Amino acid sequence: MTYAASFRHQSWGEGSYELGIEVGSTEDSGLEAVLVAVWTAAGAEGCYGHGDREPEEQESVPCTVASLEEFGRLYGRVRLPSGELVACEVMVVRCGDDDGGGDWLDFGVPLSALDAVGVRYSDGRPLYRSAVMDDWLAAIAVDAFRTASFSLGAVGWNISGLADAGELGGVMPEKRGMGYLLPRDGVLHYGAAND
Template sequence: MTNAASFRRQFWSGGFYELAIEVGSTDDAALQAVLDAVWTAAQVQGCYGHEGREPEEQEAVPRTIAALEEFGQLLGRVRLPTGELVAFGVTAVRGGDDSSDWLDFGVPLSALWQAGVAFEEGPFERSAATDDWLAALATDAFREAPFSLGLVGWNVSGLAEAALLSDGLPEKRGMGYLLPRDGVLHYGAVND
């Protein structure tokens, strides 16, 4: 197995390349629906709670909000469009009275490097191929569990809110945006 698929924490460095989803509510059922939809769209292998142990060294855990809260994250492996198997983690940020829950699907940047993903030159880690893959996952998931906003890129969770995008997608985008309008999810790729 390559390091790209390892759950050992020493391989999880550089932050995460994320699909961050603003669920649109703080209801457990809505968060569970988005979790299930993303998991299915990504064709995840396994569901585990411990990042310090490989899947073969631990029991699988249920893909539930209760398990997510107990372990702080759920881990699995996914295949990139290139066929390379990589580790990933899902976390949730629960909203309060005035905000929404977020579900973050993140692949460690180090796993993408190990898998040979090409990144653009610049001050931030950017990969158009990874952006497109995550946007496609979000689009598939949206069909099963609509959400308020999706963000794609390196460490993007919480950098925008659906409530602040009433005029639509930003003209200049340093991250990918997935914004629903009239039941259709619109993708605005990075252009800045």
């Protein structure tokens, strides 16, 4: 196994290149539908509660909101478009009904795993950017949306909560420092980062 796929060799706290999804509600059923749809669309292997133990050293857990609440994050492995197996994670940010947009689900690959397989994501700009990762994560969102709709998606480095579906009003920003995924007429539209 490579460092990229090893849970113990990841710097989980240093950030992930991620797909952030504004679920659109705070209902566990909606959140769980999006969680399962994203995990399935990504082709994630396994589902585990501990990032400091290898999968072989722990029991798998159900890919559910209850598991997310118990462990804080769920971990697995996923193949990048280039074929490399890397560690991945998913977490939820509970916003509550008062915040308007509902909960956020974040699926991502830690930067340490991307470094281990040589995926470039930094070009000197203030925000990390990788067209390969953006397009791959956007494709996961589009596939997941077919079975579990949501209000907004965004792709980039640590982007969860940086946008709000209510504020966007269904209109794709012209200048985008991250990729946006907005539903319109039952179809999820992707606007790549361009700024």
